[in-house]
Amino acid sequence: AADVLVAAFSPTYDAEMKDSIFCFIPRGNTPWTRRIFDAIISGCIPVVLSNAIVFPFESLLDWSLFTIKLPESYVVTQPKNIIGLLR
Secondary structure (H helix, E strand, O other), X not given: OOOOOOOOXXXXXXXXXXXXXXXXXXXXXXXXXXXXXHHHHHOOEEEEEOOOOOOOOOOOOOHHHOOEEEOHHHHHHOHXXXXXXXX
16 A cells, blocks of 8 residues: 555655654564564554564553554455454
């Protein structure tokens, strides 16, 4: 869709995140990812695409209050539905 940006690298990454309502957070090579902090600092709602993410400070923060978490399989089986969910 025209309102979705997918890129391997973007020199304007920070500005694009600040202009976004939602920011996709794919899983990383470890159980956590710094991308979630990028999203929070940018002011967009993190949309976590991972089955096994470990959120920092889980005992102190209820991450479900300010993130959306989707299973990885959802991206493969229902990618067009993701945008509909977020509208």
